[in-house]
Amino acid sequence: MASRPERLLRGSGAPLSASFLELFFDLAFVLALSQLAEHLLDDLTPGGALRTALLLAGVWWIWVTTTWFADWYDPESPAVRGLLIAAALASLLAGVAIPQALRERGLLFAGAYVVLHVGRSIITAVALRGHPRQRRALRIMSWYGLSGVPWLAGAFLPDWRVPLWVLALAIDVIGPRLGWPTPRLGRARSEELHLAGEHFAERYQQIMIIALGELVLVAGLSYADTSLHLPETAAFLLVFATAVLIGLLYVTPAGLRLAPVIEHADPARLGVITGYLHLVMVAGLVVTAVGAELSIDHPTRTGDTAAVLAILGGPTLFLVGRILFSLAIHRRISWPRVAALFVLSGAAVALRMPLVAVTAVATGVVLVVVVLDQAGVMRYHQRQPGGSR
Structure with a gap:
C-alpha cells in the first residue's frame, strides 16, 4: 500500500489528460488576459507596453507553476484539488488587480501571487515529510520566500514597485532553470524536474486556445458595438482570419511534436524554456487583441502610429516566439517566418x-x-519511408 506522501504524487498510471480542475483554473486566466489587453489599450505607449509585460509575466508564471504542480502531483488527491482551486482564486484576484496593480491595488496583486506560491510550497513540503521529493518542495519554498520579499516590498513602496517586481520576477523565472539551488539542499536533479510530455503539451495547447479565444472575443464584442458597415465588417473578418491562421501556425509542426520532445529532453532546459517561449507567443496574442479592437472600432483611421504598431506588432511578437519555439524543438530556423518578421517590421x-x-x-x-x-510539412511527409513520392 502506498504511503501517504506517495499518494500525493502523480503515479505512473495516472491519466495524462488535463483534469476538470485544471480546465477550471484556466478560466481564471481568461479574466487576466482580458484585463491585460485593456491595460495596454489604456496606455498604448512603450512604457505602457513594458508595464503590461511585467503584469503578464506575473500571471503567466502563476499558470506555468500551477501546470508543473498538476504534472507532479495526483490531480485526484483532495489536497491537490484544494490547491488547484486556490490557484484559480489567486489568478482571479490577480486579474481583478491588474488595472490598478501599479497603483492602489499593488498589494492585492502581489499578495495573491506570493500567498499562492509560498502557501502551496509549504503545504506540499509538509505533506511530503520523510519522502525524497520533499527536498524539491523545500527548495521551491525557499526561492519563493526569497522572491516574496521584493514582491511585497514593491506593494508597499509605489515609487520602487516596478524595479522591485522586476527583481522578484527574475528570481522566480531563473530559479527552475538553475534547479532552485539552496544551501544544504543543493539543486534539483533532472529526475526531480521530469515532466509528462503528453500532459504538458496538451496544457500548452489549451492555454493557447484560451489566448486565441480572448482574441476572438475581443473581435466579436468590438464588431457588435459598430454599425456593421463594410469597413468594420472587413476588419472583423480579417481579425478572425488572423486568429485561425495563428492557431494553425502554432500546431504545425512543432506544436504536434512537443509531447515526445518534452518527455525525453532535459526538463531543466526544454521544460523551462518552452514556458518562456509560450509567454512570448501569448504576449503576441494580447497585443494582437488590442490591435484588433482598434482596427474594428476605427477601420478608416489613418496616421495612428500606436494603432499600427499594435496591429503589426502582435503577429510579429507571436512569430518571434514561434521561431524560437521551432528552434528549441527542431533545432532549426524557419526562414519564411524570419522573412515575415522583416516584412512586418518594415x-x-x-x-x-x-x-x-x-x-x-x-x-x-x-x-x-x-x-x-x-x-514544408507535405515535403517532409513525402520524404519519410512509405510516404508518397
Whole structure:
C-alpha cells in the first residue's frame, strides 16, 4: 500500500489528460488576459507596453507553476484539488488587480501571487515529510520566500514597485532553470524536474486556445458595438482570419511534436524554456487583441502610429516566439517566418494606410507563412519511408 506522501504524487498510471480542475483554473486566466489587453489599450505607449509585460509575466508564471504542480502531483488527491482551486482564486484576484496593480491595488496583486506560491510550497513540503521529493518542495519554498520579499516590498513602496517586481520576477523565472539551488539542499536533479510530455503539451495547447479565444472575443464584442458597415465588417473578418491562421501556425509542426520532445529532453532546459517561449507567443496574442479592437472600432483611421504598431506588432511578437519555439524543438530556423518578421517590421515604419488595410497586410503575411509551412510539412511527409513520392 502506498504511503501517504506517495499518494500525493502523480503515479505512473495516472491519466495524462488535463483534469476538470485544471480546465477550471484556466478560466481564471481568461479574466487576466482580458484585463491585460485593456491595460495596454489604456496606455498604448512603450512604457505602457513594458508595464503590461511585467503584469503578464506575473500571471503567466502563476499558470506555468500551477501546470508543473498538476504534472507532479495526483490531480485526484483532495489536497491537490484544494490547491488547484486556490490557484484559480489567486489568478482571479490577480486579474481583478491588474488595472490598478501599479497603483492602489499593488498589494492585492502581489499578495495573491506570493500567498499562492509560498502557501502551496509549504503545504506540499509538509505533506511530503520523510519522502525524497520533499527536498524539491523545500527548495521551491525557499526561492519563493526569497522572491516574496521584493514582491511585497514593491506593494508597499509605489515609487520602487516596478524595479522591485522586476527583481522578484527574475528570481522566480531563473530559479527552475538553475534547479532552485539552496544551501544544504543543493539543486534539483533532472529526475526531480521530469515532466509528462503528453500532459504538458496538451496544457500548452489549451492555454493557447484560451489566448486565441480572448482574441476572438475581443473581435466579436468590438464588431457588435459598430454599425456593421463594410469597413468594420472587413476588419472583423480579417481579425478572425488572423486568429485561425495563428492557431494553425502554432500546431504545425512543432506544436504536434512537443509531447515526445518534452518527455525525453532535459526538463531543466526544454521544460523551462518552452514556458518562456509560450509567454512570448501569448504576449503576441494580447497585443494582437488590442490591435484588433482598434482596427474594428476605427477601420478608416489613418496616421495612428500606436494603432499600427499594435496591429503589426502582435503577429510579429507571436512569430518571434514561434521561431524560437521551432528552434528549441527542431533545432532549426524557419526562414519564411524570419522573412515575415522583416516584412512586418518594415510595414510598421512605412505604412500610412487606414487601419483596416494595415490589418490586411498583417493577415496576408501570416497567411503566406502558414502556406509555406504547410508546403514544408507535405515535403517532409513525402520524404519519410512509405510516404508518397
